Amino acid sequence: MNKSMRAVSRLTGIFAIFQILGSAAHAAAPAALTVDKGDTAWMLTATILVLLMILPGLALFYGGLVRSKNMLSVLSQILGITAVVILVWVGWGYSLAFDAGSPVVGGTGKLFLSGITGDSMAATFSEGVGIPELVFVAFQMTFAAITAALIVGSLVERVKFSAMLLFSVIWATIVYAPIAHMVWASDGLIFGMGALDFAGGTVVHINAGIAGLVGVFFAGKRIGFLKESTPPHSLVMTLIGTGLLWVGWFGFNAGSNLEATGGAAIAMINTFVAPAAGVLAWLGAERVFSGKASLLGGASGAIAGLVAVTPAAGTSGVIGAILLGAVAALVCYWFVATVKNRLKLDDTLDVFGIHGIGGIVGSIGTGIVTAPIFGGFGAEDFSIASQVVIQFQAVAIAIAWSAIGSAVAFAIVKAVLGLRVASDAEREGLDITDHGERAYNF
Amino acid sequence: MKLIIAIIKPFKLEEVRDALTDLSLQGMTVSEVRGFGRQRGQTEIYRGAEYTTSLIPKVKIELVVANDLVSQVVETIQRVANTGTIGDGKLFVIDVEQAVRIRTGETDEAAI
Numbered sequence: 001m002n003k004s005m006r007a008v009s010r011l012t013g014i015f016a017i018f019q020i021l022g023s024a025a026h027a028a029a030p031a032a033l034t035v036d037k038g039d040t041a042w043m044l045t046a047t048i049l050v051l052l053m054i055l056p057g058l059a060l061f062y063g064g065l066v067r068s069k070n071m072l073s074v075l076s077q078i079l080g081i082t083a084v085v086i087l088v089w090v091g092w093g094y095s096l097a098f099d100a101g102s103p104v105v106g107g108t109g110k111l112f113l114s115g116i117t118g119d120s121m122a123a124t125f126s127e128g129v130g131i132p133e134l135v136f137v138a139f140q141m142t143f144a145a146i147t148a149a150l151i152v153g154s155l156v157e158r159v160k161f162s163a164m165l166l167f168s169v170i171w172a173t174i175v176y177a178p179i180a181h182m183v184w185a186s187d188g189l190i191f192g193m194g195a196l197d198f199a200g201g202t203v204v205h206i207n208a209g210i211a212g213l214v215g216v217f218f219a220g221k222r223i224g225f226l227k228e229s230t231p232p233h234s235l236v237m238t239l240i241g242t243g244l245l246w247v248g249w250f251g252f253n254a255g256s257n258l259e260a261t262g263g264a265a266i267a268m269i270n271t272f273v274a275p276a277a278g279v280l281a282w283l284g285a286e287r288v289f290s291g292k293a294s295l296l297g298g299a300s301g302a303i304a305g306l307v308a309v310t311p312a313a314g315t316s317g318v319i320g321a322i323l324l325g326a327v328a329a330l331v332c333y334w335f336v337a338t339v340k341n342r343l344k345l346d347d348t349l350d351v352f353g354i355h356g357i358g359g360i361v362g363s364i365g366t367g368i369v370t371a372p373i374f375g376g377f378g379a380e381d382f383s384i385a386s387q388v389v390i391q392f393q394a395v396a397i398a399i400a401w402s403a404i405g406s407a408v409a410f411a412i413v414k415a416v417l418g419l420r421v422a423s424d425a426e427r428e429g430l431d432i433t434d435h436g437e438r439a440y441n442f
Numbered sequence: 443m444k445l446i447i448a449i450i451k452p453f454k455l456e457e458v459r460d461a462l463t464d465l466s467l468q469g470m471t472v473s474e475v476r477g478f479g480r481q482r483g484q485t486e487i488y489r490g491a492e493y494t495t496s497l498i499p500k501v502k503i504e505l506v507v508a509n510d511l512v513s514q515v516v517e518t519i520q521r522v523a524n525t526g527t528i529g530d531g532k533l534f535v536i537d538v539e540q541a542v543r544i545r546t547g548e549t550d551e552a553a554i
Contacts (some may be wrong), residue, residue, distance in 0.1 A: 026520060229493040231486060290487050337490020350489060 028301070033121045033130030042260035043135045049251025050142035054082050054149050057248055061241025061299075062153050065349050068233040069429025070157045071439035077161060078149045078385055081168045088172045094137050096177035103189040105178040113137060124258040131258060139255060144176050146252075147204045153349035154212030157230075158222050158426055159419050161434045167413045171211065175405035177400055179203050195394035196370060198267070200255035201311025201363040202398040207301040209356020210402040211409075212347060218410040219419045221346035223426050235295050242299040246275060249306050253313035255283050266377065267313040271306065274325030278305020281329040289337070299327040300336070308362030312369050315377050320369025328361040360395055367391035443538040443551060444512045448503040449475070449531040450523040455501050461522045462505070465514060468554065470505040481529035500531060506538050506554045 033427040059078040063071050085093070095110035110116060116137065121130035148168045155164070182188040183195065183203050190202070197203060224230070232238060253271045257264040282301025305325030309316065312324060336353040347353055367388035370378040378387075413419060420426070425433035432438065450458060455472065462470065476497040483496040507515050516533055524530055543553035 098453070229495060231488055231493050231495075290490065294487065296488055333490070341491065 001267075002180040023053060032128055033123060034128060035121065035130055035132065036259070037130050039124065039129065040135060041257045042264070043131050043139055043255060043258065045051035045256025046251035047135065047139045047142055050139070050146060050255065051082075051248075053245050053248030054078060054146045056388045057241050057244030058146065058149055059241070060237045061245060061303075062156065062349055064234040064239075064241060065232045065296075067230055067429070068439055069102065069431055071431060072435050072437050073161065073430035074152065076435055077152045077159075077164045079157075080161065080165050081149045081152065081268050082145045084165050084168045085148045085172050086141055088169055089141040089144050090137070093172050093177050094140065096173065097144075097180040098136075098185060100185075100187055101181065103187060103192065104182055106181045106185060113227050122258075125263060126259060126261070129259065136258075140180070143200060143204060143252075144172055144180070147176055147200075147208050148172055150204075150208035150351055150355055151211045151215060153351040154347045155215050155219050155419075156348050157430065158421065159215075159219055159415065160421055161430075163413050163417045163419045165342075166417055167409055170409040170412055171406060175211065175402055176203075176207065176411060178405075179207055179401055182397065182401075183394070190394045191396055193390050193393060194387075195390050196315060196366050197311045197363065197394070198314040198366075199253045199310045201359050201366065202394055204362060205307045205310060205355040205359030206398050207319030207359075207402045209352045209354075209359055210399050211406040212351030213345075213356060214403055214406040215410055216345060216347050216352075218414055221344075222348065223423055225346045226344060232296065235299075236269065238299055239295060242302055243334040244442050246271075246302060246306065249275075249310075253310060255334065257314055263314055266315075269318055270309050270313045270316055270321035273318050274309030274321040274328075275302040275305035277322040277325035278302055278308070281305075281326040282333050285330055285333045297333075300332070300350070304358045306357055307358035308365065310359075311363045312366040312376075315366065316369040317375025317377065320365075320374040320376050323374070324362060324365045324369055327365065328358045331361050337369060363395050364388060366389045396411070443506055443508060443541060443554065444505060445506050445517070445536045446512070446515055447534040447536070448504065448519045448521070448523065449477070449500050449533075450519070451530060452499055452501045453522045454525070455503075458503065458519055458522050461518050465508065465511070465518060467505060467511075470503050473502045473504075474478045475500050475502045479529070479532070495541065498529070504511065504542060508551050508554070 024320050028398040059075045062078065063074045066074055090113055092111050094113065095108055096106045099107035099110045101107035116133050118132060118134065119184035122133040123130050151250065152164060180203050183197050185191060232349060249271050250268055254264040254267040257267055278301040279298045280301070282297045282304065286297045287293045305328060308324045308328030309321050311319065316324065324417035332354050336350045340347065340350070340353055367390065368374065368384055368388065370376040371382050371384045372378055374381060410419070421430060421433060452474070459470070476499055477537045478497055481498065483500055486493045486495060495501060505515070516535065519533060541550050541553040542548070
């Protein structure tokens with residue numbers, strides 16, 4: 001009873017947020033909302049935890065996986081994209097995502113955060129409780145930044161720094177903001193269908209995974225792909241990155257509860273158990289199929305589990321989260337170890353293979369693990385069959401929008417700047433040719 | 443005077459060094475090198491992608507010894523660096539024409 005009520009109040013809460021954000025486009029502080037200092041403190045913390053996921057978490061995770069001659073180019077691209085998206089977000093991204101608008105994109109009432117002051121409030125999941133809207137703006141900003149930064153992983157070791165920055169401006173505008181609006185705004189298309197996406201399975205992971213895949217088609221394979229050996233230059237860095245991502249993910253998932261309440265605690269415990277199951281599932285698969293349990297396998301399993309639990313973090317029980325993490329890790333392992341090689345796909349750091357595939361498994365699986373029968377916190381009349389159909393539709397729309405929008409963005413960048421560095425530069429390494437520095441001077 | 447070049451497995455370096463120190467040899471030069479012989483390479487697997495590294499890490503020891511010590515040094519390195527498995531490495535012995543100690547100007551056997 002308590003559980004089902006929680007789910008119901010969450011949904012009505014989400015409606016409430018966006019009704020208030022939407023109708024009060026330029027107005028400050030609806031009088032009905034009161035701010036809880038604890039909630040505000042938690043959301044300030046959660047926001048910087050998500051920034052920590054990007055800098056240096058994702059940067060080191062990716063950086064360790066490339067050859068040492070391209071280390072700084074990866075770090076620079078992640079840093080640069082983060083900076084670009086932060087400014088795009090306050091400029092127009094937030095308004096296009098969260099101002100009231102059409103079913104596919106928000107309005108223009110909050111361009112450059114106009115009308116939002118320190119007293120403006122965003123609603124939470126509890127009636128009458130708000131958080132400062134600027135905290136909500138910043139929290140959502142970090143989501144936009146990490147999603148754009150994730151795409152880099154598909155294209156490392158060959159694309160221009162300038163091309164990635166221009167791409168981020170266009171992509172955050174025409175792909176991220178509309179999908180965020182469709183999924184999380186009360187007048188959004190996917191939200192209106194009743195799809196569940198607690199912290200960004202469709203908006204962040206499927207979206208980045210598809211964009212990365214599209215990017216590989218535009219940028220092409222690296223020189224020497226499958227002919228030369230390109231092992232990771234430092235799995236130590238990759239594990240440091242994995243740890244920072246996992247820690248930061250508590251901000252991402254438990255922060256998506258918007259309040260420091262039991263809902264955040266549900267998201268937190270799920271964010272512990274799903275990656276734990278993912279680590280062990282991936283390692284077990286490796287032990288069976290290739291003979292040795294590897295560190296990179298364990299790190300990949302953790303990320304696959306984190307990705308898959310993201311959309312379900314607030315509505316799944318621990319058993320469901322464990323299942324979700326393990327299944328996602330196995331499916332991702334199968335994809336990157338088998339299918340990807342057969343397709344000769346140079347999705348270099350497996351953005352599609354882990355975020356795309358893991359995001360799809362998680363988003364559809366959310367329709368299953370939310371059911372009370374699996375210990376989930378859905379309402380008692382929760383129907384797995386009908387929810388899974390809705391989740392499928394949500395995933396299909398996100399894939400289609402991301403694929404078409406990303407193709408447009410990459411085509412523009414390719415026409416204006418070109419995507420690839422010169423072949424000699426690619427051989428020498430992008431650190432020297434794009435940035436004039438080396439990662440390691442011994 | 444002979445130059446002895448020994449290519450051995452990296453983890454055998456300390457044992458070889460200790461054994462040669464026991465013969466009261468005065469010095470050696472050690473480098474980390476890469477190469478292949480009958481062992482070929484080794485296989486590494488990253489997210490299911492197999493890489494065969496054709497050049498694998500070895501340690502190269504170079505030392506110059508007086509003629510009467512050569513057979514003893516060669517026998518010692520051969521015995522200590524031996525693991526009985528493929529990839530244990532090789533030894534080469536080359537004539538040395540001249541040696542000079544830079545600090546004192548001593549030459550040949552006095553210099554080594």
